Structure formats: structure tokens, C-alpha cells
Amino acid sequence: MGEAVDDFAEHLQLVVGRSAATVRGYRSDLRDLARTVPDFAGFTLDNLRAWLAEAVAEGKSRATLARRTAAVRAFSTWATRQGHLTADVAARLVTPKVNRRLPTVLGENQAGELVGNAASGSEAEFLRDSAILELLYATGMRVAELTGLDIADVDLARGTARVTGKGDRQRTVPFGAAATDALRTWLDEARPQMAGETDALFVGVRGGRIDPRQVRRIVDRAGQVTGTPDLSPHSLRHSAATHLLEGGADLRVVQELLGHSSLQTTQIYTHVSAQRLKEVYSRAHPRA
Incomplete structure (x- = not known):
């Protein structure tokens, strides 16, 4: 089983084109399964359900259970095609529903204050951190997408960046004058x-490509300075999407900007906007 799991992970990366994070997660889940089910003779529906039940007993989250189920179902389909299994055993597993929380969204004034208040140790780091904050909020890109950018990926004259997202899919995203000025000053x-x-x-x-963990610290420190602690780069992504929709942007435009493969993923921001609209209505309308 262990060798088959490694072959499957290589298939996911090289043939299917799944992201490195997805490949790592699936490999970790399936290696855990291999400790319980060491060979394909034991790859039965009852044993798979017992493995998932054990995760429930350990208090694993619904998101973890959903990922484990997705991993074993994909592996089962692959193993059947490879001849390791005579039937796609895991196809009958039901993926647990994940409770989707509405993302934390900054107000427009909060976001503007945040990107202008990088908490940095030197002048050079301040200019870098300011450019990072401006670009994250301007484009809504993921932190891994930002750290993967090369100088050649950014066109300051046009105000665009070429981003490589999940599954190595590329897209071009625009950014405005504030991000352009911050980037030019940094460069x-x-x-x-x-x-x-x-x-x-x-x-x-140290002069090498910045690490995603360092970007998260940059955002967190700026949040502490402006009174919005425990802030993450994803909060800026959520905020950018929500503010675009509130400003009248089309949902499919936001989908393209964020690099979502499915419009359904983008639709969560319509719920966020509706919730914020209700909050404003409750404060402003005399008979609310």
C-alpha cells in the first residue's frame, strides 16, 4: 500500500496537476490509512469506514474528515484503474458536509488603515511590507501566489500581475495606483x-524569496498595530472580494480575479455582502 500511495501522489502531481498542498495532504491521509490497512486485501468498505470512525473518535474536524474521504475516494478510483482493486470500493463513501463559516471581512476604512501601517524593523522592510499589503488587498491573491511572483510577472505600466494559482493555472490580475506606487518604491x-x-x-x-510564513507575520503585525489582531492574508483576500462586489463588480469577474475554478466557491461572498448590507440597514433605518 505504501508504494502505491507514493505512485498515486506522483500521479496527482504530474498527471492531474494538483497543488503541492493537496498532494501533501492526500499523501499524509493515505499513509495514515496504510497503517490501518497495510494491503489491498484489507481495502474494504467496512475497514475504510472504521478508519474514518477512528478519526471521528479522535475529535478530527469535519474539514479533515472531508479531506480524508476525498483522498481515499480518489485513491480508490486510481487503484481500480491500475488493477490494484477489482472494484472502486470507496466510491460508496459519503463525504461529510463541512460547515462553511462566513469569512472575516474588514471594513473599507479598516483595510485602508491596515495597508498603510506596516510594522517593520527597518526602512527597507517597511517599503517591502507596504507593497505586500497593498498588493494582497488590491488583487485578493493567495499568499502562496504572492510569494511565487517574480519581477517579470509584474507590469507596472499596465498595473497587472501574472499569477500562478492552484494546479499551476495562470491568470492576470489588475491592481490600482496605490499598489503600483508601493511596488515601484520597493523595487x-x-x-x-x-x-x-x-x-x-x-x-x-537573507536575500532569498520571501517565505509565506513571513508574509503571514507581516499581515498579523499590521493587524495588531491597527487594532485588528489575528489577521491573516486570507482576510485581505476576503475583504478585496467583498468590497468589489459591494462596489458593483460582477460575480464572474471576482471569480476570475480570485482564481476560483468554480463559481460556487465565489458565491460565498454574496452572502457576506448581504450580511453586511443587513447590518448597515439595521443601524441606519429608523424602523429597523
């Missing part, structure tokens, strides 16, 4: 003194 005044031999747009203190 002209600070990056030359911080960067080593790298094409990365954003670099860390």
Missing part, C-alpha cells in the same frame, strides 16, 4: 539593497 529604493541572486519580487532578510 527602486529597497529591493536592490535586500535581494540576493534571485528573480523573486519579494525577498526576505
Whole structure:
């Protein structure tokens, strides 16, 4: 089973084109399964259900259970095609429903205050961090997409960035004057003194490509300064999407901007906007 799991992970990465995070998650789940079900003779529906039940007993979240179910179902389909199984055993497993929470969204004034208040240790880092915050909020891109950007991916004259998203899908996203100014200042005044031999747009203190964890710390520190603690880059992504919709942007435009493969994923922001509209109505209408 262990060898088959590695072959399946390689198939996901090279043939299907799944993201590195998805491949890691599926491999981890299936290796855990292999400790309970070490060979294909034991790959039965009852044993799979027992493995999932054990996760429930350990207090695993619904999201973890859903991912485990998705992993074993995809593996079962692949194993059947490869001849390891005579039937797609896991096809009958039911994926648990995940309770989707409405994302935390900053107000427009909060977002504007946040991107202008990077808490940095030096002038060069302040210029870098300001450009990072501006670009995250301007484009709604994921933190891994931002850290993967090279200088050549950004066109300051046009105000666009070429982003590589999940499954290595590329898209072009626009950004406005504030992000353009912040990026130009970073590139002209600070990056030359911080960067080593790298094409990365954003670099860390050692001169190499900046790490996603460092970007999360940059956002968190700015949130603490502005009174919005425990903030994440995804909060800026949620805020950008919500503010676009509230400003009249079409849902499919927001889908393209965020790089969602399904419009259903983008539709959660319509619920966020409706909730915010209700809050404003309750405060403003005299008979609310």
C-alpha cells in the first residue's frame, strides 16, 4: 500500500496537476490509512469506514474528515484503474458536509488603515511590507501566489500581475495606483539593497524569496498595530472580494480575479455582502 500511495501522489502531481498542498495532504491521509490497512486485501468498505470512525473518535474536524474521504475516494478510483482493486470500493463513501463559516471581512476604512501601517524593523522592510499589503488587498491573491511572483510577472505600466494559482493555472490580475506606487518604491529604493541572486519580487532578510510564513507575520503585525489582531492574508483576500462586489463588480469577474475554478466557491461572498448590507440597514433605518 505504501508504494502505491507514493505512485498515486506522483500521479496527482504530474498527471492531474494538483497543488503541492493537496498532494501533501492526500499523501499524509493515505499513509495514515496504510497503517490501518497495510494491503489491498484489507481495502474494504467496512475497514475504510472504521478508519474514518477512528478519526471521528479522535475529535478530527469535519474539514479533515472531508479531506480524508476525498483522498481515499480518489485513491480508490486510481487503484481500480491500475488493477490494484477489482472494484472502486470507496466510491460508496459519503463525504461529510463541512460547515462553511462566513469569512472575516474588514471594513473599507479598516483595510485602508491596515495597508498603510506596516510594522517593520527597518526602512527597507517597511517599503517591502507596504507593497505586500497593498498588493494582497488590491488583487485578493493567495499568499502562496504572492510569494511565487517574480519581477517579470509584474507590469507596472499596465498595473497587472501574472499569477500562478492552484494546479499551476495562470491568470492576470489588475491592481490600482496605490499598489503600483508601493511596488515601484520597493523595487527602486529597497529591493536592490535586500535581494540576493534571485528573480523573486519579494525577498526576505537573507536575500532569498520571501517565505509565506513571513508574509503571514507581516499581515498579523499590521493587524495588531491597527487594532485588528489575528489577521491573516486570507482576510485581505476576503475583504478585496467583498468590497468589489459591494462596489458593483460582477460575480464572474471576482471569480476570475480570485482564481476560483468554480463559481460556487465565489458565491460565498454574496452572502457576506448581504450580511453586511443587513447590518448597515439595521443601524441606519429608523424602523429597523
